[in-house]
Amino acid sequence: MKKSLLEVYALAVCFVTLVCFTVALGIGLYDVIQMVNPEFTITGYEFKQYQSNETFTRDWPKEKTMPSDEEITKRRLEGYRIALQVEQRDGVQSLTKVGLVMLIDIIVFLVHWRIAKRERLVTASG
Secondary structure (H helix, E strand, C coil): CCCCHHHHHHHHHHHHHHHHHHHHHHHHHHHHHHHHCHHHHCCHHHHHHCCCHHHHCCCCCCCCCCCCHHHHHHHHHHHHHHHHHHHHHHHHHHHHHHHHHHHHHHHHHHHHHHHHHHHHHHHHHC
């Protein structure tokens, strides 16, 4: 069964869109994890930074009067809460981008799949 150039092109585009879809799906799954469990996906540096008052204040200027331990703890916990919110927001943004890529992949795939089917019928009958 001989394939036309148009059918080969359409099937090649379908293959590429499937590869792109698969990669986007993997990224999207990670984004879901990022949204559901931001403590798991936050960077190691950020995670360590908020684990103790000592690591939290390590880079603070030493000549400055330090706040009380209670104030440092309050700032550290608030910073960690905000860092987790940012991580979740990054996941939502990335998942939105991935969703758009997957939508475009589906549209391009379906158009080219129909072209390949139509061309296969034309080649088989002609």
